[in-house]
Amino acid sequence: MTTFHSTRSTTDSLTSKQAIRKGIADDGGLFVTDSLGETHVDIASLAGKSYQQIAFDVLSVLLPDFTETELKACISEAYGAQWSDEKITPVKPLGDDYVMELFNGPTSAFKDVALQILPRFMARTTPTDGDDNEKIMIVTATSGDTGKAALAGFADAEGTGITVFYPEGKVSQVQELQMSTQAGSNVNVCAVKGNFDDAQSAVKRIFGDRELANRLASDSHVVLSSANSINVGRLVPQVVYYFSAYAQLLEQQVINVGDEVEFVVPTGNFGDILAGYYAKLLGLPVKHLVVASDKNNVLFDFLTSGTYNRQRPFYQTISPSMDILISSNLERMLYYMSGKDTRLIAMLMNDLNQWGAYEVPEPMLAKIRSLFGTGWADEDQVREMIADCWNKNHYVIDPHTACGYYVMQQMPRDPLTPRVLLSTASPYKFPRVVNESLGLDASGTDFECMDVLAEATGTTAPAALRGLETANVRFDHVVDIDSMEDFVEQAAKTL
Numbered sequence: 204m205t206t207f208h209s210t211r212s213t214t215d216s217l218t219s220k221q222a223i224r225k226g227i228a229d230d231g232g233l234f235v236t237d238s239l240g241e242t243h244v245d246i247a248s249l250a251g252k253s254y255q256q257i258a259f260d261v262l263s264v265l266l267p268d269f270t271e272t273e274l275k276a277c278i279s280e281a282y283g284a285q286w287s288d289e290k291i292t293p294v295k296p297l298g299d300d301y302v303m304e305l306f307n308g309p310t311s312a313f314k315d316v317a318l319q320i321l322p323r324f325m326a327r328t329t330p331t332d333g334d335d336n337e338k339i340m341i342v343t344a345t346s347g348d349t350g351k352a353a354l355a356g357f358a359d360a361e362g363t364g365i366t367v368f369y370p371e372g373k374v375s376q377v378q379e380l381q382m383s384t385q386a387g388s389n390v391n392v393c394a395v396k397g398n399f400d401d402a403q404s405a406v407k408r409i410f411g412d413r414e415l416a417n418r419l420a421s422d423s424h425v426v427l428s429s430a431n432s433i434n435v436g437r438l439v440p441q442v443v444y445y446f447s448a449y450a451q452l453l454e455q456q457v458i459n460v461g462d463e464v465e466f467v468v469p470t471g472n473f474g475d476i477l478a479g480y481y482a483k484l485l486g487l488p489v490k491h492l493v494v495a496s497d498k499n500n501v502l503f504d505f506l507t508s509g510t511y512n513r514q515r516p517f518y519q520t521i522s523p524s525m526d527i528l529i530s531s532n533l534e535r536m537l538y539y540m541s542g543k544d545t546r547l548i549a550m551l552m553n554d555l556n557q558w559g560a561y562e563v564p565e566p567m568l569a570k571i572r573s574l575f576g577t578g579w580a581d582e583d584q585v586r587e588m589i590a591d592c593w594n595k596n597h598y599v600i601d602p603h604t605a606c607g608y609y610v611m612q613q614m615p616r617d618p619l620t621p622r623v624l625l626s627t628a629s630p631y632k633f634p635r636v637v638n639e640s641l642g643l644d645a646s647g648t649d650f651e652c653m654d655v656l657a658e659a660t661g662t663t664a665p666a667a668l669r670g671l672e673t674a675n676v677r678f679d680h681v682v683d684i685d686s687m688e689d690f691v692e693q694a695a696k697t698l
């Protein structure tokens with residue numbers, strides 16, 4: 204049977220449902236299964252299948268304790284009419300290469316792929332300690348994108364509630380409106396007086412508060428959980444689109460069954476690209492996975508030197524969702540690349556906590572480097588690439604995708620191996636930077652920028668983003684850092 208344990212020890216033996224409900228292991232490690240790769244997904248039968256059918260093929264291998272009925276219900280609820288393209292993640296030509304759009308979901312960023320289905324998974328897990336009335340309250344601090352995608356996913360999801368905190372005045376106009384106008388009877392949004400790190404640290408304290416946990420359990424039957432990208436239930440839905448890309452390339456007669464492809468992935472927390480590695484372990488013919496970073500290039504340094512060092516300056520860039528110094532999901536890749544050596548992983552993560560750095564053994568680095576390529580782009584290069592991609596291909600990309608586009612341009616191209624760039628956000632989420640890069644007027648509001656961009660490029664803003672200008676604001680709470688815990692407790696009472 205497929206069971207999950209921590210990357211740092213083998214003591215746990217959890218089903219995938221338990222791992223999804225629990226989120227993170229008690230020792231701080233991430234849940235992994237040693238069965239990964241034992242069963243392959245049949246690639247010969249991919250062509251012609253819908254996204255939903257491919258999702259079923261992949262998820263039934265990765266989450267075997269969900270029944271067929273459960274998985275099919277989760278899939279059809281998550282990948283339905285809320286997506287603006289029936290292919291869900293369409294693959295399109297981009298010059299001699301290809302781009303896969305991951306941003307056609309309700310919040311126009313790739314996190315929708317996972318956060319549309321995670322709440323549906325959670326609703327089908329059951330409490331471990333026998334309290335059948337137990338509800339899950341998701342608590343998240345966000346610097347922008349994750350909060351909205353999580354709100355959209357959990358809004359009105361059975362057995363759950365969600366509370367999102369964001370730093371007051373530190374998110375864009377569009378991002379703030381995306382959150383403050385969120386519909387749903389189980390959602391709460393609150394601005395915090397402080398920066399993102401303050402809010403994030405306070406959320407960690409809230410999770411660690413035993414007395415609060417006891418009060419929530421006895422007064423409101425509520426347990427707290429997080430929706431961040433280390434949850435197994437957020438990782439596995441992303442494996443699906445790698446298979447979907449392959450199916451689409453087969454249908455477009457770019458490849459034959461068995462041919463290898465390459466993926467270039469704008470990377471922050473290493474979730475998106477890790478899913479590509481899982482796809483390879485499940486039998487997808489992947490030649491290379493290319494990690495593209497922004498100016499926060501800690502992964503580039505790691506993949507070139509073998510030393511991961513988080514003691515370095517943090518840059519706030521125009522690709523904010525990739526501004527990360529600790530790439531949490533890397534731990535899972537290291538686990539598999541080390542030959543499933545929990546002791547080594549525990550030691551490395553201890554070094555990271557204690558010294559801010561770790562170094563992997565040379566043979567392991569060589570193995571990693573034979574699969575993972577890497578590169579990074581600074582902010583000037585990101586702006587240049589947005590213009591370059593438009594000029595060469597008449598295709599508008601956002602600043603995150605532009606990091607990947609830059610890295611792809613720098614790589615030698617093997618004409619026999621198709622390359623797919625993963626596009627992680629709609630350019631309309633970042634209309635000001637895009638307009639500046641394209642030499643368009645960027646002096647007005649975000650909405651005026653959207654209109655200028657649409658007019659100049661003949662593209663259309665996603666309705667959900669353009670409509671925010673006139674949407675009804677539901678939440679205008681602002682609290683001190685010290686009052687966040689209270690806010691969560693009040694919100695739990697209304698669940």
Ligand SMILES: *Cc1c(COP(=O)(O)O)cnc(C)c1O
Nearest residue numbers: 470471472473474475524627628
């Ligand atoms: C989250 C995010 C990324 C980075 O994805 P990871 O899974 O954290 O590597 C890249 N681009 C956008 C737009 C994102 O929202």
